[in-house]
Amino acid sequence: MYEPNVIGDWQEYDAGHAGLRVRVHGLEKAEPPRGRDDAAEGLTYFRFRVTVENRTTEHFGIHLEDGQLDIRIGADGESAFLDWRNSQFIEGFDIYPLRRVTAVLFAAAADSSLSQVDIQVQLKVDDDWTDRYLWSGDIGLHEPAVGVGARPDTGADSLTAQVISFLEKEAGPGSAS
Template identity: 85%
Template sequence: MYEPNVVGDWQEYEDEHAGLRVRVHGLEKAEPPRGRDDAAEGLIYFRFRVTIENRAAEHFGIHLEDGQIDIRVGSDGESAFLDWRNSQFIEGFDVYPLRRATAVLFAAAAEDGLSQVDIQTQLKVDDEWTDRYLWSGGIGLHEPVVGVCARADSAMESIAAQVTSFLESEAGPGAS
């Protein structure tokens, strides 16, 4: 069964894009830097980031534009307005080993739908489309709103948890 990522989780790519990983994070209410778009009248603006990290030995050419991101809000999954004029996309950027590239995106939606936000991305890497991945979260809640299928390891995002996971994987099965 496919399970969405929680906002803040890293999603690892496999096969020809092994070593590349992506995450949606920093979901919060925020006004856009260049002013509000007239199409967003009566809506609440929010901001989020999409970060791509390269842990492979070679570089990847990354492309992430407005047509590669879909934002749905509320329990009915209504489309949010993506403000492409205020957003900073990643267009044809080479991400070298041990480097990151981050897109900062602004969107707007009705305030009552912000407690449940789903963000789906599909990167274009070296002129090839990658798999689509979904992140779920919310704004204005003490705990993120996530569906029943939420990943159980989402709380394990601290540096200590990452180090522990790395050491366990390096030790191999059966090591104590």
């Protein structure tokens, strides 16, 4: 694992799995379709998707289940609850050339920790384990949309405020705003 992907980015595989790519996307608050798990009492549910795309001329057998995902939330990287009963995994699916397959997964965590979500995925392809890759993002529950040239109303800790501060420092003193 080199550096984390941003949620929504594609990760290309190389070596023995060249032509396959995977992404974690669609991170949002959502209630599970078959009801809440008792173990998630007091937690906020969220949903995300893991999509595998085959850009080769051969087919691969794809396997993705709960033991191949690790979901960490908050600044301390605490484990989130993965609701395996409501999640739709990829279990032994043959993905043919120019096709995609998507798993829809439900997890739950404390609402206050959803400003930082890290999801690590390790696929099994034709009985071979792939490299693990990490995606980072947030659910965006705490930040309003910010227009061009506008300042966020949230505190200096918001991601938008950090980006604006970084860009202002890079521009240097005396640059026009």
